[in-house]
Amino acid sequence: MSDARHRLMTLKSSLRETRVAPDPTPSDLAEGEVLLALDRFSLTTNNITYAAYGDAIGYWTVFPTGDPAYGMMPVWGFADIAASRAEGLEVGARVFGYFPMADTLLVQAEKISRGGFADASPWRKKVPDIYNRYVLCAADRNYEKALENAEALFRPLFVTSYTAVDFLRDAGFFGAKRIVISSASSKTAYGSAWCLENDEVEVVALTGTRNRAFVEGLGAYDAVHGYDEVESLPTGVPTLYLDLAGDADLRRRVHAHFGDDLKYDCLVGSTQSDSFTSGDPELVGPKPVFFFAATCLDQHRERGTLHDFYDRFLADQKTFFERVVDPASPWIRIVEHRGFEAIADVVRDLADGVSDPAEGAIGVIDR
Ligand SMILES: NC(=O)c1ccc[n+]([C@@H]2O[C@H](COP(=O)([O-])OP(=O)(O)OC[C@H]3O[C@@H](n4cnc5c(N)ncnc54)[C@H](OP(=O)(O)O)[C@@H]3O)[C@@H](O)[C@H]2O)c1
Structure with missing residues (x-):
């Protein structure tokens, strides 16, 4: 991975305004840490809502910036494990989860299982569990590389x-x-x-x-x-x-x-x-x-019904993805926006409420 890593920071007082800044994530890992390299994520109004409620619900705390004026707007997407000092989490594994718009994210892996892991970083505790979980794609029987864009857009x-x-x-x-x-x-x-x-x-x-x-x-x-x-x-x-x-x-x-x-x-x-x-x-x-x-997912977890729920949900979700991107009559066309400058334009349009619902916007970070 290149040393020139970047991130896209959002001005908290005006969500349409962003700036590209160096990504300060260290590459030296402590025991239990995993470095995730994001390359593909969705951008919808939901991300703007995360930012709008950044203080009220705590989304700004999930990926701290060290600058009180700027926050990292959270997105859902796919990353590769770029480095790992956590047992069971191998370099190269594909992961789905919640990320800052940045080249990399360093997590403290906990609750490692065949299906995924969670980030134990203390600043993430303010938000529900679902935002701190990372799914290992290899263990997800509904995962398909070709449906990554649809999954990033629609899964959350x-x-x-x-x-x-x-x-x-x-x-x-x-x-x-x-x-x-x-x-x-x-x-x-x-x-x-x-x-x-x-x-x-x-x-x-x-x-x-x-x-x-x-x-x-x-x-x-x-x-x-x-x-x-x-x-x-x-x-x-x-x-x-x-x-x-x-x-x-x-x-x-x-x-x-x-x-x-x-x-x-x-x-x-x-x-x-x-x-x-x-x-x-x-x-x-x-x-x-x-x-x-x-909250609904937390309730399933507490009642012990989460597994059954996910079995049903993931199968139905795949049918929905396939319907949405059905080449014969797609509901939306997926458009990839490459690099932080292009991604900043998408964020601005979403914040301004002028996006075209017929377009599903995907941010892509090439490396
Ligand atoms: N409670 C939860 O657990 C939960 C979870 C996920 C999402 N959500 C929320 O669901 C909402 C929809 O998110 P999404 O990602 O599905 O949206 P989306 O696909 O990006 O759809 C955006 C639509 O919202 C309306 N809109 C957006 N910005 C606007 C603005 N500035 N002024 C006027 N209308 C605007 C427009 O629809 P119309 O012209 O049809 O109004 C637009 O087509 C978000 O608020 C999101 O946070 C809630």
Whole structure:
């Protein structure tokens, strides 16, 4: 690996602004340490949300920079083990997990098993376990090199789509016969719509004017409406709001329009907001309840059902990946952006909310 290693740092006060800086990660390893060399990762609005909640949820602490003004925006991707002083973790092994946008990441390996390991670095303890785990691809029977881009893009999002639908289904959809999904063009949203395909609920998309044609083209929703059409949606059907937008005005309008028909408000994302919902005195109907996939996985772990969950999830996830990138009718086209300068442009567009949902952006670091 070249000595000229770099990282892309994000200005915490303006997430669209980044700077390429030297990567100070040491290459001399202590006992138990592993050096990971990232080369491929996804960039979606989810990464911007990590940064937006960097202080509130602790994502800025995961990859410290030593500079309080700048943070490392976390991404999901693939790396090779470049050096290792941990038994069982061999140089050259392919790994999937949570990374800073940097050439390298040094981890203190713990909980090493055939399937993967965790980073024991104390500054990572503030976030749920899922963010600190690294999967060894060789042990993942659903891993396929050719699907790495799709996996980097969708794995962290589809787990949310999937667990959210599991949660709602287990609750009998709170009596709803219709699910209205905001930011329907987001990957997390249409992943949920795909999971709901065989459920006896109508799945209705809400999206912006710019993204409407894309959402209609997916064919994943029973109906597609613009944000300006909320008040013309039929009432009289028990309805559940699956909120990916997190927009307070839109939420107020959805609640006011559906009134008593609104059975549950499941808050999953905040593509259009960067602050938590606090009690909204103007909100009628059920209070939004935040859904966090990581908590759901922790609960599976505590109940001893994590293994069974992953068996089912990974098989279904692969079917979803294959659908999304099906060469005959792909839902998105995957575009690779090489090098930190090009990657910085993608981050800026995501932060500005001007990305094309038809493009799945992959950052590539060549070495
Ligand atoms: N709770 C959890 O456990 C969890 C886990 C994963 C993801 N999430 C959240 O789910 C959300 C979706 O993430 P994703 O990666 O799936 O998104 P994505 O695929 O990048 O989709 C982005 C979409 O969000 C809307 N949008 C984005 N930025 C905007 C802006 N500045 N102004 C207005 N609209 C904007 C647009 O959709 P429309 O035009 O259709 O609105 C856009 O097409 C994120 O907030 C993410 O953090 C939550």
